[in-house]
Amino acid sequence: MRYVLFLYAAIAFVVLAAGSIILPDWAMFLFAMALAKGLVCLGIVAMMRGGVVSFGQGLYYCIGAYTATLAANMWGLSDIFLLTLLSSAVCLIVGVIFGPMLATYRGIFFAMLTLALSMVLYGTLSKMSVLGGSDGLNIAPPTFLGWAPEGRDLQTALYIYVVAIVVIAGTLMRIYFDSEQGLITLATRDNELRVEYLGASVRKVMAYNYIFAAVLGGLGGTIAVLALGHVDPEFAFWTTSGEFVFVAILAGYMSVPAVFVAAIILEVVRSFSNLYFPNTWQLSLGIFLLIVIVTLPNGLGSLLSRRKGGKT
Amino acid sequence: MSLKLENIQVTIQAAPILRGISLELGSGERMGLVGRNGAGKTTVMRTITGLADLAGGQIFWNGEDITQMSPRDRARLGFGYMPEDRRLVPDLTVEENMLLPAWVNDAIDGPQRLQFVYDLMPELTKMSKRKALLLSGGQQKMVALGRALIAGEKLLLLDEPFEGVAPALAKRISDVITSLKGDGLSVLIAQSELSHSSDLLQRESVIERGEIIKVNVIDPAFAQRVPV
Numbered sequence: 001m002r003y004v005l006f007l008y009a010a011i012a013f014v015v016l017a018a019g020s021i022i023l024p025d026w027a028m029f030l031f032a033m034a035l036a037k038g039l040v041c042l043g044i045v046a047m048m049r050g051g052v053v054s055f056g057q058g059l060y061y062c063i064g065a066y067t068a069t070l071a072a073n074m075w076g077l078s079d080i081f082l083l084t085l086l087s088s089a090v091c092l093i094v095g096v097i098f099g100p101m102l103a104t105y106r107g108i109f110f111a112m113l114t115l116a117l118s119m120v121l122y123g124t125l126s127k128m129s130v131l132g133g134s135d136g137l138n139i140a141p142p143t144f145l146g147w148a149p150e151g152r153d154l155q156t157a158l159y160i161y162v163v164a165i166v167v168i169a170g171t172l173m174r175i176y177f178d179s180e181q182g183l184i185t186l187a188t189r190d191n192e193l194r195v196e197y198l199g200a201s202v203r204k205v206m207a208y209n210y211i212f213a214a215v216l217g218g219l220g221g222t223i224a225v226l227a228l229g230h231v232d233p234e235f236a237f238w239t240t241s242g243e244f245v246f247v248a249i250l251a252g253y254m255s256v257p258a259v260f261v262a263a264i265i266l267e268v269v270r271s272f273s274n275l276y277f278p279n280t281w282q283l284s285l286g287i288f289l290l291i292v293i294v295t296l297p298n299g300l301g302s303l304l305s306r307r308k309g310g311k312t
Numbered sequence: 313m314s315l316k317l318e319n320i321q322v323t324i325q326a327a328p329i330l331r332g333i334s335l336e337l338g339s340g341e342r343m344g345l346v347g348r349n350g351a352g353k354t355t356v357m358r359t360i361t362g363l364a365d366l367a368g369g370q371i372f373w374n375g376e377d378i379t380q381m382s383p384r385d386r387a388r389l390g391f392g393y394m395p396e397d398r399r400l401v402p403d404l405t406v407e408e409n410m411l412l413p414a415w416v417n418d419a420i421d422g423p424q425r426l427q428f429v430y431d432l433m434p435e436l437t438k439m440s441k442r443k444a445l446l447l448s449g450g451q452q453k454m455v456a457l458g459r460a461l462i463a464g465e466k467l468l469l470l471d472e473p474f475e476g477v478a479p480a481l482a483k484r485i486s487d488v489i490t491s492l493k494g495d496g497l498s499v500l501i502a503q504s505e506l507s508h509s510s511d512l513l514q515r516e517s518v519i520e521r522g523e524i525i526k527v528n529v530i531d532p533a534f535a536q537r538v539p540v
Binding site: 180184186187190191193194195196197198201 | 361383395399408411415416417463
């Protein structure tokens with residue numbers, strides 16, 4: 001059945017990449033940011049499948065963004081592939097350090113600890129003038145294997161790059177979710193004790209999910225900073241992490257495409273709410289989330305779930 | 313392959329649940345653990361799997377002290393546990409539920425054990441691709457038994473396998489357990505009623521208020537076993 005997945009991935013790439021031709025500049029930027037944030041949310045969904053939710057995924061979003069910015073500013077690196085690899089590697093290392101420790105916590109304790117870590121980073125960055133303090137840092141536009149596009153070309157290249165990363169990451173995560181390890185994660189969500197007496201290590205399962213989420217967070221942060229051209233400590237602030245959780249709840253844990261659909265919906269609803277109801281746009285967002293929770297308790301993914309009596 | 317419990321004491325929130333339980337299960341032996349609700353049968357099962365915290369006593373498997381061993385590591389010894397409430401993963405299919413122990417334990421040959429279970433319970437083959445949440449209670453018991461059989465190559469712990477099951481299905485489960493005779497697999501079955509089948513069990517330990525009060529020898533060949 002894997003060839004079907006690859007076929008869906010190819011179709012998703014073509015459909016999303018077509019946006020580079022038909023979308024106006026503002027919409028292409030909005031979609032690129034939504035997809036970048038969707039990557040972070042995909043990490044949260046990976047953890048949600050095991051029954052925990054991170055309220056501090058801004059930590060990796062911020063680490064990824066700062067790593068790319070510092071590498072560009074200090075070492076003159078501008079290649080988007082190198083910057084992405086470097087940021088992901090740094091997030092992987094940080095994830096490997098914190099993952100096994102956090103994997104022993106559940107529920108509100110896990111959520112609060114992850115939130116605390118991101119707020120520690122936020123506080124530290126805000127006070128460090130060498131890293132721009134609360135004003136943050138700027139980053140120059142990236143190059144693509146030596147090619148340095150400008151204007152619409154740059155935006156198009158960046159958008160195609162985001163789409164490619166999203167499709168690859170989404171496909172890999174779908175394969176992971178359907179793998180034995182991924183299904184054990186679902187079993188853990190349902191009942192941890194059962195998984196333990198059947199011989200699996202719940203802590204290991206949780207640690208893996210956290211580390212995958214860390215790498216995805218780093219990817220999202222790198223792409224976001226390259227699209228924006230600027231990073232500041234707000235990337236690690238709790239409201240940023242809350243936004244990721246918002247998208248994850250909106251999407252549910254069943255479907256990978258739903259995560260990116262939810263991220264795009266959130267960006268669109270927010271942008272238009274902000275435009276037409278500048279003082280009450282948060283209220284519009286809240287009402288929108290309430291409607292989704294009431295009508296689709298398992299998120300948008302329950303509409304798109306491809307497992308009917310089969311895989312989840 | 314023998315299991316030995318020595319003076320096991322378990323306390324839950326200051327209430328003594330097991331008060332010095334001792335029992336021994338020999339290789340290939342099928343023993344019943346009979347008692348009323350609240351007597352401590354499930355706690356004995358949880359003690360053996362490592363899910364209950366001991367206040368005292370020791371557990372030996374083939375002479376090795378496994379008292380401090382984690383539930384995960386005990387599963388790797390070849391222990392299969394079928395809890396009273398079945399505890400299948402609702403979102404996984406019947407086959408995935410049964411294969412779960414093989415995914416996490418390289419020592420288990422998943423396909424071979426699955427075939428063994430299908431040969432033993434052919435009715436599971438038909439429902440192998442159905443999600444567990446779509447099964448009836450009796451069908452879930454069968455799947456839980458299949459999963460315990462895949463994990464439990466050495467020791468099978470069955471908690472109330474016949475409870476809440478239609479008489480015909482209970483008879484079928486009983487036949488499946490009886491057919492395991494001669495495989496060297498030790499079986500401990502917790503149930504509320506005394507067994508009426510002399511084929512199913514060889515000995516029966518009666519538990520009351522956390523203590524073993526009597527051991528009934530059903531199969532005379534096991535009369536010489538060390539009484540508890």
